[in-house]
Amino acid sequence: MDEWGAYKSLQAAVDAARDGQTISVGAGKWEECVVVEGKRIVIAGVAGAEIHGSDSGPALTVRGAFGAVVRGLTLRNASEKQPALPGLEWLNVPSSQRYLVKYNQECNFVQAIEGDIDSSHIGFLHQSTLRLQTSDIGVRVYQLRDKAPRWIVDPTNYGLMLAARRNAEEDSYYWRINHFYFPWYTTIAGSLGSTRGHGHIWVPVDDTHTEVWCVTWSTDEPMGEDEKYRILSGPAPHIASLDPATGKLRAAKANHFLQDREAQRNFSFAGILGTREQDTAVVEGMGAIVDRTNEHLGTSDMAIIGMRRQLLNGAKALLRGQEPAAPYQPELYRVRSWSAVLPRSEQFLDNPQVQQLMQNLV
């Protein structure tokens, strides 16, 4: 249905379209509040195609249309509907103090995020990375010793606070606090006092493909080329095999993620180099969308259960006409991830020191 210009409006073209059809939107500013309801159609814009909503509604609403695709369009809502930039710490530092690398994953974006918010797998899947850092591993050794962390999963107005508690010494616990932020951000715990932060943006391309942005930022100084090299392709790299030409990891399902059986026999749980490659092997290796009805989730999966509940509850609320608050309150995003060894206490979240540690440095 390329000639939607034959219709009086884009909405009229949407109403006439059948499942599987593509509506092409030409360059220009289209002032409409388009609603796609229950149709598996593609709306594709060319460069310069914009839909502008109005006070009566957003530019585009998609309901009950599983499989509908919208691409290549700029959507502008009325000013009071435009979300603010979230107050994430890395968005508040100068560009010289952050480093972003993007790659593509061939799985659903929620499945991809699940690989990030689960703290339990670190002591297994990433143990080779931890061991390579043995000389300065510090308190992270507790990740290797206690492979069954206890969880506090706290639903919040920005998403989810995820606290994993491991035994440290007789009188102390090792805590790792991560966050999931609506709709697709995560931040990962760094050592307390570290001036470096790390997180991800998980942008769905469609149901089975995700663009993953790895964000590393500094709270106090520009990041040098050495540091960027260590993140990308260094000796213990976060990303070991990025191919800039394709935007994909060279370690892929087709080549068994460059798995080294010798390394696996001797020191590596997976035999795969690179933290991103290890996580990708797991979330892609299980299939692009796993049949969740066959799952048997346990206590170690509380973070994953919590995130699914938050997303489902938010989606159901939106269906009832209740919009999410987070997009309009950027200050909600000003919480940071951290890890620390603290005295054993049952009053963890009420501890003033813990409340202080949650605050962004920048």
Ligand SMILES: [Fe+2]
């Ligand atoms: Fe991981």
